Amino acid sequence: MGVVPCMNDLSGKRIAIIGAGLAGIAAARGLVQRGAAVTLLEKSRGFGGRCASKRWEGHVIDHGAQYFTMRDERFREAATAACGDALVRLEKPVRDENGRELPDSGRWIHRDGNSRLARELAKGIEIRSECQIDDARTLLAEFDHVVSTAPWPQTARLFGIEHAFDHIPCLAVALAYHGEWIGRTRETYAFSHPGTALAWTACENHKPGRIAPGFTVLVAHLGEAFSREHLEKPPAEYPALVRSMVEERWEIPAEAFAGAFGHRWRLARVDAPLIAPALPPRLHFVGDALRRSRVEDAWLAGHEFAQNTSFES
Ligand SMILES: Cc1cc2nc3c(=O)[nH]c(=O)nc-3n(C[C@H](O)[C@H](O)[C@H](O)COP(=O)(O)OP(=O)(O)OC[C@H]3O[C@@H](n4cnc5c(N)ncnc54)[C@H](O)[C@@H]3O)c2cc1C
Known part of the structure; x- marks a missing residue:
């Protein structure tokens, strides 16, 4: 049986999300739609996390995610609404060690650098950038819930939990x-x-x-x-x-x-999805580690988290 979306109204709830990568941005957008007051806290100046681009010597280089897929209709709709015709499909093939073309379900980029995908998806969300969190638990004085989207080993440290998972x-x-x-x-x-x-x-x-x-x-x-x-x-x-x-x-x-x-x-x-351990009250984790290490999966993880979490505790 599929997961039934939990769409209780979150008006009045203050939720902090650590990390403005694809998971954090999707979670923020979904929780805002449910009425929550959401603040995204990002340690870097820019957005996108591992979906990263860099200006260098007159070029714009994707040194993290090279391209993204849009197999899921929900992600395709969100990316298209945010980026429009700035989404470009790569035409030439990827080849294996024997020179054979690998299957292609659509390899997409943002024309101006893949981190722009994150920036466009984040428009309208309150973001505090250059804001590094050292202990997520201290945020509970200001927020009702804290969601970390930092990769799991960093999240475990932020939550004060001992739980190793190889990245x-x-x-x-x-x-x-x-x-x-x-x-x-x-x-x-x-x-x-x-x-x-x-x-x-x-x-x-x-x-x-x-x-x-x-x-x-x-x-x-x-x-x-x-x-x-x-x-x-x-x-x-x-x-x-x-x-x-x-x-x-x-x-x-x-x-x-x-x-x-x-x-x-x-x-x-990650090589295989993480099964996160029980977390302390009012602390949550979401990120690509729960699905697969892909831009689309990170966004879907954040999107589904926002739909399915009740925040009742
Ligand atoms: C080299 C490389 C190549 C890849 N190639 C592809 C590809 O071709 N196609 C594809 O689909 N995927 C690819 N991926 C995977 C894809 O980039 C990731 O799966 C996806 O971007 C993860 O998103 P996320 O939001 O879960 O995590 P992240 O993008 O890691 O976001 C986490 C955010 O949290 C922030 N953060 C961390 N700690 C703190 C803190 N203490 N305080 C505040 N902020 C914090 C980080 O700065 C970051 O912005 C690649 C990844 C890498 C590294």
């Missing part, structure tokens, strides 16, 4: 080259080789308007074993670890190299 790290690297559509980039959006050091590499030039004229930019996400091995190295050292592998895979001449940056995602994703 897999991912090192990310962006590499820029002089020249447009060089090597094998024109016909392929990405190569996916899970289980290897170079688990994912993608050419950002397939995202229209993102890359400055005269350049090709590739993003690499390193596999689990490689990421764990090099996790504590400074991100500035990551490009040198992988550059030659990227150039070999994409047949890009080394002398075209123009610049690079690295980024550490310490808590990038």
